[in-house]
Amino acid sequence: MRRILVAGNWKMNTTAASGVELARGVAAGAPAGESGVDVLVAPPFPYLVPVKEALQGSVVQLGAQNAYFEESGAFTGEVSVDMLLDVGCNAVILGHSERRHVLGETDEVINRKVKASLAKGLQVILCVGELLDDREAGRTEAILDEQMAGGLADVDAEALKNVVIAYEPVWAIGTGKTASPDQAESAHAHLRKWLADRYNAESADSMQILYGGSVKPANAKELIGQDNVDGALVGGASLSAENFLGIVTAATEVAAG
Numbered sequence: 001m002r003r004i005l006v007a008g009n010w011k012m013n014t015t016a017a018s019g020v021e022l023a024r025g026v027a028a029g030a031p032a033g034e035s036g037v038d039v040l041v042a043p044p045f046p047y048l049v050p051v052k053e054a055l056q057g058s059v060v061q062l063g064a065q066n067a068y069f070e071e072s073g074a075f076t077g078e079v080s081v082d083m084l085l086d087v088g089c090n091a092v093i094l095g096h097s098e099r100r101h102v103l104g105e106t107d108e109v110i111n112r113k114v115k116a117s118l119a120k121g122l123q124v125i126l127c128v129g130e131l132l133d134d135r136e137a138g139r140t141e142a143i144l145d146e147q148m149a150g151g152l153a154d155v156d157a158e159a160l161k162n163v164v165i166a167y168e169p170v171w172a173i174g175t176g177k178t179a180s181p182d183q184a185e186s187a188h189a190h191l192r193k194w195l196a197d198r199y200n201a202e203s204a205d206s207m208q209i210l211y212g213g214s215v216k217p218a219n220a221k222e223l224i225g226q227d228n229v230d231g232a233l234v235g236g237a238s239l240s241a242e243n244f245l246g247i248v249t250a251a252t253e254v255a256a257g
């Protein structure tokens with residue numbers, strides 16, 4: 001049985017003070033003991049250290065929202081995988097649609113970041129997802145295949161064990177429009193089949209595939225309850241401890257069967 005992961009992507013939000021307060025709230029309410037649900041928050045880079053301190057003693061893991069593929073040197077403004085590990089990050093979100101479509105990241109760049117992170121033992125949450133035009137033109141699966149093949153190029157089955165996939169239909173991100181449970185399940189089942197074809201049945205079966213796109217406490221249980229949905233990557237609702245923990249509670253209920 002796959003574990004469930006609920007990850008909060010704070011994006012470019014919070015201040016040092018509000019981020020610490022949010023982290024404390026999440027830490028205080030996250031399920032202690034064996035719930036079958038892992039919880040992670042990904043604050044902006046400047047707040048990784050104070051948020052890590054606020055999470056001390058809790059089960060909540062720390063993630064980053066990006067990483068650069070070079071180890072060190074003259075790369076102004078970039079942050080290396082070693083730096084993320086140094087401040088206690090457990091994971092990094094890569095290939096988010098905002099990095100693809102707002103900041104122009106290509107599959108090739110994302111793949112270099114994926115490989116650099118995996119080489120150092122940092123867990124990767126690799127995001128994939130189609131634009132509304134793609135969906136309306138019937139290209140959803142082709143886009144997912146292209147992003148999976150590009151992002152995971154030269155990643156073998158062993159390295160893949162440290163990868164989580166997040167399916168985030170771009171038209172559902174921050175729009176209040178959620179993919180229906182059927183739409184999510186269908187895309188996730190397709191991604192799992194892609195993994196079985198490209199790798200093997202074991203890799204496909206064990207992969208955690210998260211759904212992201214306007215997940216809220218009210219819709220989380222039905223989405224996470226789908227056979228091939230193993231958790232959520234949450235944006236807007238992760239900025240309130242109450243809402244984020246509501247999603248964690250829904251996930252815990254799914255895990256309890």
Ligand SMILES: O=C[C@H](O)COP(=O)(O)O
Pocket residue numbers: 009096168172173174175176212213214215233234235236237
């Ligand atoms: O990384 C998170 C996703 O972009 C979802 O964001 P959202 O929950 O605000 O729609």
